[in-house]
């Protein structure tokens with residue numbers, strides 16, 4: 001196991017955390033308690049959260065390239081610690097998944113995209129969707145025990161298992177193995193030998209939980225905004241943990257959403273012109289980011305995607321994010337789905353106009369819309385799907401908790417919280433979804449919906 005030299009023991013659930021931390025120096029030592037073997041990175045999370053001014057570089061003398069902690073650099077909370085392993089693993093596996101997606105996207109350049117398939121509802125699915133689902137499922141099972149992991153996710157293996165799709169299946173298996181081979185780079189353990197076809201299919205199939213009101217399950221959208229992904233535009237990898245119907249953790253990987261909004265235009269031009277422009281100097285440009293939050297922490301965080309591991313300044317890489325303070329609609333930006341078949345553009349245009357929004361809508365694929373609200377790049381998100389469409393929990397879970405912890409508000413159009421406790425759909429959703437940076441804007445939009453709903457065709 002990579003990093004065994006700096007593995008530590010943490011006590012089993014309910015036990016006291018017996019770790020000895022020396023916050024003023026760059027190293028921490030942990031006394032052995034009975035119980036669970038954890039990687040030093042989890043310890044780094046604990047230590048970083050507990051040490052008042054701790055600069056924690058490594059946990060053992062023979063560890064020259066420390067594996068970084070994921071965030072919450074200075075906060076210390078019992079609740080945060082309760083789910084710290086889950087959050088740590090979730091962020092790392094989403095980082096891995098983003099890397100997989102970027103690789104697939106770059107391999108697709110100049111090819112015919114034979115690998116894009118249509119599902120029964122005509123929506124696209126690709127090697128990246130299946131590859132991420134298999135990878136995340138395998139890593140979660142590995143880290144928490146196959147019997148403890150229940151996952152609700154978007155993809156199944158129907159198309160992949162067809163006889164005429166053997167080349168596609170082989171591509172998925174290779175992609176998963178290339179990604180898992182990189183696991184140690186992300187502070188996770190990979191398989192001893194490459195996974196076979198059967199194991200990859202099983203990992204995808206295992207994500208067949210139906211969710212519900214009781215117990216713990218993960219929710220995964222392996223590629224949200226697959227249309228954006230195939231068009232070289234925005235997409236997201238979304239992973240959330242739900243317990244007794246409540247979203248506890250959310251992680252959103254946004255491989256084409258730079259840490260700094262100002263780089264977004266450059267990035268888009270760069271990828272449209274496909275390398276005719278030279279990229280900005282390394283260190284100044286992070287093409288994508290990963291956001292994450294834990295319910296009740298009052299904090300949401302963002303870190304860059306890992307590219308050149310080792311050359312990275314991990315000490316200060318996680319940045320706290322917050323919603324915008326703009327509350328005047330005249331200065332607010334609202335975002336919505338790109339496809340008008342996914343949300344009525346005419347209805348939201350009417351709403352925006354009636355509350356005094358002046359700017360053009362920001363149309364973005366995927367949960368990057370939630371990400372934009374959470375970090376203050378936009379103030380309002382609205383989605384009104386056609387009558388009869390049922391929203392799926394994986395399209396919203398991660399984004400909702402991240403916005404809420406960043407200070408925003410997310411409800412249905414009746415002002416009620418989204419209900420993640422009723423299976424794979426957001427059952428009982430009243431008309432549409434409204435997310436805002438603050439209560440004032442939110443109230444205005446809700447009132448506007450009520451005022452114009454009866455005259456709409458929705």
Ligand SMILES: Nc1ncnc2c1ncn2[C@@H]1O[C@H](COP(=O)(O)OS(=O)(=O)O)[C@@H](OP(=O)(O)O)[C@H]1O
Pocket residue numbers: 123154221223224225226227228336337338339340341342343364365366367385386389392395
């Ligand atoms: N008809 C219809 N109505 C409403 N919503 C639909 C519809 N069809 C699909 N979807 C789901 O929308 C997910 C993409 O949502 P977006 O907000 O990114 O829409 S858009 O692609 O920007 O138009 C998309 O997620 P992915 O399948 O993960 O890409 C779908 O789950």
Ligand SMILES: [Mg+2]
Pocket residue numbers: 123124154226
């Ligand atoms: Mg899809």
Ligand SMILES: [Mg+2]
Pocket residue numbers: 221223224225394395
């Ligand atoms: Mg989706």
Ligand SMILES: [Mg+2]
Pocket residue numbers: 129154221222223224225226
């Ligand atoms: Mg998807």
